[in-house]
Structures are given as structure tokens and as C-alpha cells.
Amino acid sequence: MPLIDHLDHLVLTCVDPDATKHFYTEVMQMRLETFGAGRLAFRFGNQKINLHVRGSEFEPKAHVPVPGALDLCFIAAVSLDEVIAHLRSVDWPIIEGPVERTGATQKIRSVYVRDPDLNLIEISELL
Template identity: 85%
Template sequence: MSLIDHLDHLVLTCVDLEATRHFYTEVMQMQPETFGNGRLAFRFGNQKINLHQRGAEFEPKAHLPVPGALDLCFIASVPLDDVIAHLRRCQWPIVEGPVARTGATQKIRSVYVRDPDLNLIEISELVD
């Protein structure tokens, strides 16, 4: 038995709030959420990404909160071919893929994009 059950949220540090909002709400189709004293988050499933703007981070924060340092993998709720078509409609460049990878629980098929801060974003589908 593990001490940890699941991830609740993670915190992303960005440079440009509006560019980041556009990417995560329009390209990634997450739901924006305002909480606390006007803080912005992006909700998907039972998780969310909380946002910090560089130089105006909330306390406590990571020791070295920097934009562009994350490499995140998301499992899509639709087939990967639909994700690829959506990215093309949004004119958002695919860095690599589709490629076969190993996920946390099974094999996955993935494409990679970069968000406005150049974080590496992997979007995947589970493979039988």
C-alpha cells in the first residue's frame, strides 16, 4: 500500500497569464476556475493546475519557481487522432509524434506540444 493515492493539483509558473490561459482553455480544453483572492486554475477531471505568474508567486512556493521547467503527460478523453485534428485546427505545432511510450499503468501513444512557456506537454491515449 502506498502513502499517496492521487495527484490533486500542481502549480505552474508562467510569464504571460493570458497566453497561458488561452493555451490551457482553448488548446487543451481545460475549464478555467478562479479561486482564493482571484487566483487562476485550469480544471480537468478531478485535478487542476493552479497558476502562478513569475515574480508574483503565492507563498509558500517551490524553491526555484521558473516557467518552462515542467514535462507533463495528460491522458486524453478522446482518441489521439481527434487530439491531433484539434491541435491542427488550433494551429498549435506538434513537436513530436505520434509515438509509442510507456505510461504509469500501461502503454500509451503520444504527441508532444509546448505551452507558451515552453513546458513540454505530452497528450496521450491508452493502448491495449
């Protein structure tokens, strides 16, 4: 049996928390949660993204927590055509795609966008 089963959460460091909240709640349609002493997270499925603001990170933190260093792939709950239509409706630019890629378990079809800190965000559907 493997040691690790799944990812619970990851931490994203941002510069502008309001712009980041807008992207992850309105564009990505994740649910904003507050936990602990006013900390913020974006929930989707059984996972979440915890938010750190550059210069005000919580301890312990990554060795070099920098905005824009992440390259994340999310599997959509809807078809990729619906994702593309949503991105267009909120006027969020697609920088590449749709393209076929290899996911963790099977082939995927993806589009790429950037969040406000220029993290690369891949949104995919399983093929």
C-alpha cells in the first residue's frame, strides 16, 4: 500500500488578496471559507487552497513563498466547453487550448489561464 492517498490542501501566496479572492471565487467558482484566526481558503470538492499574503505568511511556510510560482491542474466538474463559455462570460483570457494532455490517471483536454499572480492554471476534462 502506498504511503500517500491524496492531497488535502495546498498553500498559495498572493500579492493582492482581493484580486485572488475574485479569481478563485468568481472565475474558478470555488467556495471562500474562513478558518482559524481569520485565515482564508478556497474549497472545491474535498480539497482546498489556503491563502497566504506575501509578507504576512503563517508559520511554518515554504522556504521561499513567492507569488506566481505555481502550475496547477484542476479537473472540471462540467465539460470543457462549459468551462470555456464561463471564462468568456467573465472575460477571463485563455492563454492556450483547448489541447490534449496526459493527466495523472488518463488523457485530459485542457485550457490554460493565469490567476492574478500569474500562476499557471490548467482546467481540464477527462477524456
